[in-house]
Amino acid sequence: MKRREFIVAGTAATALTLTTRLAFAEAGRIDWYTTSDQNILDFWTNIVKPKFEAANPGITINLVDAGDNAGAQAIAERALAALGSSADPQVDMIEGFDARQPVGAVDKGLWVDFKAAGLSNYSKINPLALQIDGMPQNLPYRGSQVLLAFDTTKLAAADVPKTFADLIAWIKANPGQFIYNRPNKGGSGGNFVRRAIYEANGKDPSVFKVDNYSAEAGAKALEPAWALLNDLAPSLMDKGAYTSGNSQSIQLLGQGAVTMIPAWSDQTLAAIAQGALPETTGIVQLQDLGFPGGFSRFTVPSNGVNKDAALKLADFVLSEEIQSAVLTELGGFPGVSWDYVSADLREKFKDVIPASIPVFPGGDWEKAINEGWYRAVAPNIDPKS
């Protein structure tokens, strides 16, 4: 990945130097940055921007790819440095960003508090999304969740497992037809592993909190999960192989090497649209407890020249029009409650609508999972096989 990252970072750096040289914030032009992948930038370019500009004559959006989080953080630091002076931060919105950074920005009032900003659509936001994050300076607007993608030519939709126990039974009954990626190399395998951890701990996501990790709690919660996954390993592709990323799993499903994989909802729909996965790919969410996922958020700096226009955009993004497009065009989940998308979409996506979106905490738990899985589960594969 190094080379690709380098190219992306290099391109972003070039783009940044160009924009800082040539661009001065203009009244009525929202300077928008993103840390997300190309499919998100395409969504904003092709859907959000034209619709918003048509609805708000005189306001334009300048979409800029910040490359990654580090790129956006540099932009945010510039805004923080400009705070309290008359300097122009040249940024009005950062997509895919967390207001917890840069350090101290919230205390100094860099980010707009959306709760108090008077957005007409704020009350529509899925309470689950607010509860997961709990940071009023972050505005959740789209969700993504891991689900099962499968080959309908080999497995009829009616026979697809609906619970995790059924899934395990199916994997064992169909050896070699399932693969997930290493939990640290992409969220699809990572959240499959986390779902297995829930399964081994009474399917109760509330057991895991960002601050309740200890070595004993970790061993008690994780060891049964490792046993469960080890038990599964001989039934995986090549008797216990694990791909090194989300897209490699999708590639194996596309080549017909396996019948079912865990995959991100948006990535799967994009892969089907682009032909990387055939039209005959089916997707399904577990009904007893869904695979974990999360919400993406954006932030608005309080000192941007076009703050009011940016808040108008924020409100627009939460409207039914854009939230429905998140489902249909992006393959993500709406950031608003399901009641605020159109009824026919609710019906169409009922198979993937989760009863809940469990979110596994990061921090020490994540570290323990990454380390524990490699030591306890991964070596199952015989290097001489």
Next chain:
Amino acid sequence: MTTTPAGDIAVATSSAGDIVGTRNRWYLGLLLVAAPVLLVCWLIIYPIVSAVIQTIWLPDGAGGFHLSFSTYAFFFSDDYSLANLWLTLWTTFVCAALLLVVCLPIAIYLRFSVGRLPAYVQALAIFPMFVPSIILSYAFIRVLGPNGMVDILLNAVHLPKMRSPYLTPWGPVIGLVWDHIPLTVLILLSGLGNVSNQSIEAARDVGAGRWTVLWHIILPRIGNAILVAASFAVLGIFSAFTIPYVLGPAAPEMMGPYMQRTFRELYDPTNAITQAVVSFGFCIVFGLFYVRSVARNQKT
């Protein structure tokens, strides 16, 4: 074939041969190499020293630091780490051996044949140099992966599917060998430049067969090139990242992906640096081979 560069140098350094007038300005030479030497000290030597210090001068928990080899003791007593090190050494040596087996015939062919075909073969042998390893990795999955092109071809002639090397230790071996062919061929080819056509013709005249020529005439002249090619291959493969990351098994993993994972996902810089120092220790042995052979070359 009659010029002797060493003889020219001898003339230039003799008292009568101070043609360019540098004899009393010995510092000029040092100034010329100062920039690269300083860069090496700053970007390579200093990080090495600082890395070694960081792994043995550990915080003692009370705000102070003390000398400790505990991270090394952990590495060499931890089965998981040792399995990773072992896999890295295995991959490196298998790749180096395969590279010589594959590249020596190509280089010999290119050296001794004339015409248009060798030019195409050379272009083909150099081609992997222009393919980024991430693209190579995904192409590998398409061709050698399960239900890939090879499987489709086998199926077309009613043969059973092969066991794909993807996600096994052989995946990185195949990818790395392909990736390192250009450099190895070029180094061996330059070594074969030392073998004169006359010496081979002379051997043929007295009745030497092909293998005798290879064993007694060609190989002795290119021993140094083989050593250099092997050192370069070993150094490149030991620290390989992308290909083992995408094509290799989850565990054991090669040192490159292992270090990266320890550093970025386990937030454990001290152990990641320890792994790096251990890798460096192995690489420096091959680096010394290379330096020695270069030094020996310059003496003769």
